Amino acid sequence: MEGNKMIKEDNYKVFALLSNYLNHAPDFIDEEEIDDLIQTGVSHEYAFGVILAAAFGLDIVDKADEKEFFYNYFNKMIHKLDANDYYNNPYYKNIKIPAINIGNSELKYEKYKPFEGFVCNDIIQTKAGRQIPQIGFFDAEFKFPAILENDRIWMTITPNEIETMREPVDKAFGSVLTFGLGLGYYVYMVSEKDNVEGITVVESNEDVIDLFKKYILPQFKNAHKIKIIKADAFEYAQKHMAKGKYDFAFTDLWHDVSDGIDMYLKMKTYEKRSPDTVFTYWIEKSILCYL
Known part of the structure; x- marks a missing residue:
């Protein structure tokens, strides 16, 4: 029971941290920081995770519980996506979106900045009960179709919708x-x-x-x-x-x-x-x- 309680607490913790990040600073991580880390031989995903963990105030070097939390979630949570996988999608290839306004609705292309984080798929639930959000990023600008209502994004076709x-x-x-x-x-x-x-x-x-x-x-x-x-x-x-x-x-x-x-x-x-x-x-x- 104690283990289940700890896992639930960890699930709540990771969702709270990610919610704050995605809602307030999804473009916090920049290319220069990533490049500095991957020169040491780590992957883009690991570099992204380390920078994000530091921003969350996690000490994954000296604190065993926070290191374990990082490996339980971040390793399965962060994904560097290939833009071509989505630009080659039949809808992306065959449907062109004009810039149009009708009433309070606006049709246009929005974009993710390089290394901007976003939800990219359904939550993964492990056998142990851990709920692992799926966060993606691109290493270059990525454009996607969107409908805005009253200048706020309402509907999109992003990698998340596709997946x-x-x-x-x-x-x-x-x-x-x-x-x-x-x-x-x-x-x-x-x-x-x-x-x-x-x-x-x-x-x-x-x-x-x-x-x-x-x-x-x-x-x-x-x-x-x-x-x-x-x-x-x-x-x-x-x-x-x-x-x-x-x-x-x-x-x-x-x-x-x-x-x-x-x-x-x-x-x-x-x-x-x-x-x-x-x-x-x-x-x-x-x-x-x-x-």
Whole structure:
């Protein structure tokens, strides 16, 4: 029991440290610091971790407990990503994002600075119960599509979205229902599949729908497969989902775990209305770590 308590405390500690870093100074680490360390023969990831640990006030040299904490989390947490892995993604290669404003919404490219940290995948939960966030960085500037609302980033297609949607894209088949449109990444990837007959998208934000229909959807090779319904996701799930007899459903309505838990649990209650539908949820693995 004592071990479980300590692991829970460590989980809380790493999330608290990372939350402060990602929310207030994600571009804290610079290339010069990294270069100084990798000249000693360590990897970019290790160098990044050491600098981050020092910023957190961890003494991983002289304090055994903090050294153990570092090795339990940081070694599996930090990843240097290859930009080409994402720029070669079919959406990135085939869909061009113009700089456009409609209402309070703005369509544009945002960017990560070199060595800027960001969440890059679902939380990993070890057999011992450790919950390890996944933090990525690039060694050069990386541009990604985004929708801003009132000058704040609302929807993006970053490595995190690409990685956390791999499974629901791979599993989609037949008649697909998706709650949440965003920039249409999921819809595009699923529409390219031969075993997907059609995709119904439920989205409540009219500005997002207008941006998508006018500037993004015309670039889709299989746009004819896509039907967009302007509606509240939960109202549609309650009143109309079962009538659609969908084979597969994917829900992506939240920004992150913090605002997703309640919506996830609410949407789960509607599954019994469509017993023949396979249901999936964005960042479900991360959400389940908190339940």
